[in-house]
Amino acid sequence: MKPDVMDQLREARDFYSLTKTVLALCEPYGPVHAFRLVHNRxxxxxxxxxxxxxxxxxxxxxxxxxxRMVNGAVWLEVPVGRDFPQAGEFAPLPERVDHAELGRIAAPSLNG
Known part of the structure; x- marks a missing residue:
């Protein structure tokens, strides 16, 4: 990887900032179809x-x-610090919403 690209990517402190940086580097080449990050702690x-x-x-x-390209995809290997986020350090995903139940609760009563 080119040194200037490596320096940009090395500044990332979490997956969000790493994703933003990689997508910004890809932007001049058109829309991204697929994007995947794999963390090897x-x-x-x-x-x-x-x-x-x-x-x-x-x-x-x-x-x-x-x-390089691997199996048709552009492959970057980014060195990260030992303090890069671990599995338990992310905000939890919201609980699954049952939209049918939500509609029954929010719908006005027709009986008066």
Whole structure:
């Protein structure tokens, strides 16, 4: 990976900032079709796989970032610190909402 790209990505302190940075780097090459992050805590690295809508742009993106392509996706391996977020450090997802039940509660009564 090119040193300037590595410096930008190394500044990320969590998945949100890493995602924003990677997507910003991809933006000039068109819309992103698929994006996946895999955190290897033992190696202190995050593997990032990016597929663009325009597959012809992917080799150009890989060349611009100085990285490789793996199975048709641009692959970046980003070194992260030991303090990079662990599994239990994320905000919990909201509980599943039963929309049918919500509609019965919110719907006005027709009987008066």
């Amino acid at each position: 033992g190696a202190s690295r995050v593997a990032c796989f990016v597929e663009l809508e325009a597959t012809k742009q992917q080799p150009l993106l890989a060349r611009a970032l100085g990285c």
